[in-house]
Amino acid sequence: MISSATMAAVDENAAALGVPRKQLMESSGNAVARRVRELVDPGAAVAVVAGRGNNGGDAFVAARFLDDYDVTVHLLGRPESITTDIARENWDALVECEYDAREVRDSRALDLGDPDLVVDAMLGTGVSGAPRDPERSAVEAIDATDAVVVSVDVPSGVDADTGEAAGVAVEADHVVTFHDAKPGLDALAAEVTVADIGIPPAAERFVGPGDLRSIRRDPNASKGDAGRVFVVGGGPYTGAPALAGQAALRAGADLSFVAVPESVKTPIQAYAEDLIVQPYEGERLTPEHVDDLVRTATDHDDVVVLGPGLGSADETLDAAREFLASFDGRVVVDADALPVVPEVETDATLVCTPNRNELAEMGGPEVDDLRDHLGEVEGFAADLGHVVLAKAKDDVVSDGERTRVCRAGTPGMTVGGTGDTLAGVTAAMLATHDAFDAACVAPYVNGRAAELLEADHGDGLLASDLLEAIPRAVWGERDA
Numbered sequence: 001m002i003s004s005a006t007m008a009a010v011d012e013n014a015a016a017l018g019v020p021r022k023q024l025m026e027s028s029g030n031a032v033a034r035r036v037r038e039l040v041d042p043g044a045a046v047a048v049v050a051g052r053g054n055n056g057g058d059a060f061v062a063a064r065f066l067d068d069y070d071v072t073v074h075l076l077g078r079p080e081s082i083t084t085d086i087a088r089e090n091w092d093a094l095v096e097c098e099y100d101a102r103e104v105r106d107s108r109a110l111d112l113g114d115p116d117l118v119v120d121a122m123l124g125t126g127v128s129g130a131p132r133d134p135e136r137s138a139v140e141a142i143d144a145t146d147a148v149v150v151s152v153d154v155p156s157g158v159d160a161d162t163g164e165a166a167g168v169a170v171e172a173d174h175v176v177t178f179h180d181a182k183p184g185l186d187a188l189a190a191e192v193t194v195a196d197i198g199i200p201p202a203a204e205r206f207v208g209p210g211d212l213r214s215i216r217r218d219p220n221a222s223k224g225d226a227g228r229v230f231v232v233g234g235g236p237y238t239g240a241p242a243l244a245g246q247a248a249l250r251a252g253a254d255l256s257f258v259a260v261p262e263s264v265k266t267p268i269q270a271y272a273e274d275l276i277v278q279p280y281e282g283e284r285l286t287p288e289h290v291d292d293l294v295r296t297a298t299d300h301d302d303v304v305v306l307g308p309g310l311g312s313a314d315e316t317l318d319a320a321r322e323f324l325a326s327f328d329g330r331v332v333v334d335a336d337a338l339p340v341v342p343e344v345e346t347d348a349t350l351v352c353t354p355n356r357n358e359l360a361e362m363g364g365p366e367v368d369d370l371r372d373h374l375g376e377v378e379g380f381a382a383d384l385g386h387v388v389l390a391k392a393k394d395d396v397v398s399d400g401e402r403t404r405v406c407r408a409g410t411p412g413m414t415v416g417g418t419g420d421t422l423a424g425v426t427a428a429m430l431a432t433h434d435a436f437d438a439a440c441v442a443p444y445v446n447g448r449a450a451e452l453l454e455a456d457h458g459d460g461l462l463a464s465d466l467l468e469a470i471p472r473a474v475w476g477e478r479d480a
């Protein structure tokens with residue numbers, strides 16, 4: 001099963017891997033034509049009713065694979081109003097090659113004749129709301145025929161994610177959907193075929209640019225909606241919590257609080273005026289601070305980053321244990337706090353971000369190349385009961401059931417502090433994504449930021465350089 005949003009991400013990832021959308025459209029159209037052949041004999045009258053998006057584009061391709069049928073293509077609207085280049089190119093090809101391709105300027109002018117089969121390619125996953133004219137009238141016209149109806153991807157008017165129709169919808173006999181089953185097709189009376197359109201498994205396995213689609217700002221959001229991040233770190237080290245807090249802001253969090261020992265408050269505040277420093281007494285985190293920290297994080301529904309720069313004094317690790325045992329919100333656990341995770345029962349949602357050594361210390365696989373041991377990382381995440389983002393040249397992310405790989409990054413990232421920026425980005429993502437998706441997209445953002453800087457910085461990259469590039473990695477120019 002795949003949602004429309006994931007499908008769109010996978011499709012963009014496939015293009016980035018060298019399998020462009022137009023190629024997928026060719027396979028989709030071919031698959032629709034194959035289904036038509038199975039259902040009616042050569043010579044049969046086939047009416048293709050196409051909308052102006054890629055759903056229609058799939059059907060323009062199908063028409064080219066049905067030369068031994070009596071095919072008429074009806075485009076609902078003017079060719080200039082076709083919304084994508086690839087659909088328009090396929091329409092233009094029909095016209096140039098003198099297929100029977102007609103423009104329907106007025107929905108009342110749609111004349112389907114008496115076809116044996118109708119290909120419904122008006123609205124696919126790009127539908128929003130109830131079908132409007134000319135699609136609305138065309139739905140009624142299709143439902144009024146006695147023809148066999150084959151819908152492309154999803155019956156027009158039906159939401160592929162929910163199966164619900166906001167208004168009229170095509171009553172399909174058959175649906176040819178692509179790549180994977182869609183949740184909304186399950187309950188329909190139609191017979192559903194899933195066509196393999198050549199999307200490589202790598203487009204799903206490797207985190208790619210399509211995954212950035214999940215990061216959106218709600219234009220009506222108010223301060224705090226994009227997340228408050230609360231870094232619990234610092235003491236022996238000061239740079240780590242400051243990097244994590246700033247990276248969270250750069251990746252879209254609205255506010256970044258950093259809870260640190262009084263003794264290091266001044267240097268940490270001096271790093272960045274954007275951080276809100278909340279000091280607690282002493283020189284390091286100890287169990288007596290935990291109640292206050294849990295209360296603050298709980299009251300504000302903060303995403304916590306626990307670990308950066310905390311050090312590994314016994315009483316600090318006791319405090320980390322107690323924090324996790326009594327907090328039930330979302331936490332990115334990094335660095336010094338990682339070894340306590342296997343020892344605690346917690347109701348919190350954790351994303352653990354170990355490097356290879358920390359992974360081994362937690363009881364995970366001790367291997368050189370995590371990519372060769374995906375099953376072991378998955379098994380470890382399953383035993384741990386938390387999402388694991390195992391950092392290496394190629395990061396491996398698993399929730400115990402799903403496992404993905406992130407290949408973004410540069411050799412320069414071995415410099416200290418890039419794990420701290422990753423922890424901060426992960427927290428920002430955890431504010432707006434579920435734990436697994438946050439853990440997948442965050443290393444892609446962090447790694448892509450380094451890639452954007454590679455030409456200028458090479459192996460002289462600093463973690464603090466990443467801060468400036470993170471927004472570009474998230475919101476910079478991308479393919480449509």
Ligand SMILES: NC(=O)C1=CN([C@@H]2O[C@H](COP(=O)(O)OP(=O)(O)OC[C@H]3O[C@@H](n4cnc5c(N)ncnc54)[C@H](O)[C@@H]3O)[C@@H](O)[C@H]2O)[C@@H](O)CC1
Nearest residue numbers: 011052053054055123124125126127128129130131132153
């Ligand atoms: N995403 C993918 O990975 C793939 C998508 N493919 C095809 O692309 C389709 C999605 O294409 P698009 O995103 O271009 O969208 P659609 O072709 O589903 O619909 C978009 C068009 O419909 C119009 N529209 C939206 N809501 C409407 C409404 N309520 N009433 C009337 N018109 C409305 C839009 O203005 C736009 O012109 C899929 O359903 C599938 O058929 C395939 O080619 C294979 C791969």
Ligand SMILES: [K+]
Nearest residue numbers: 123152154156
């Ligand atoms: K359709």
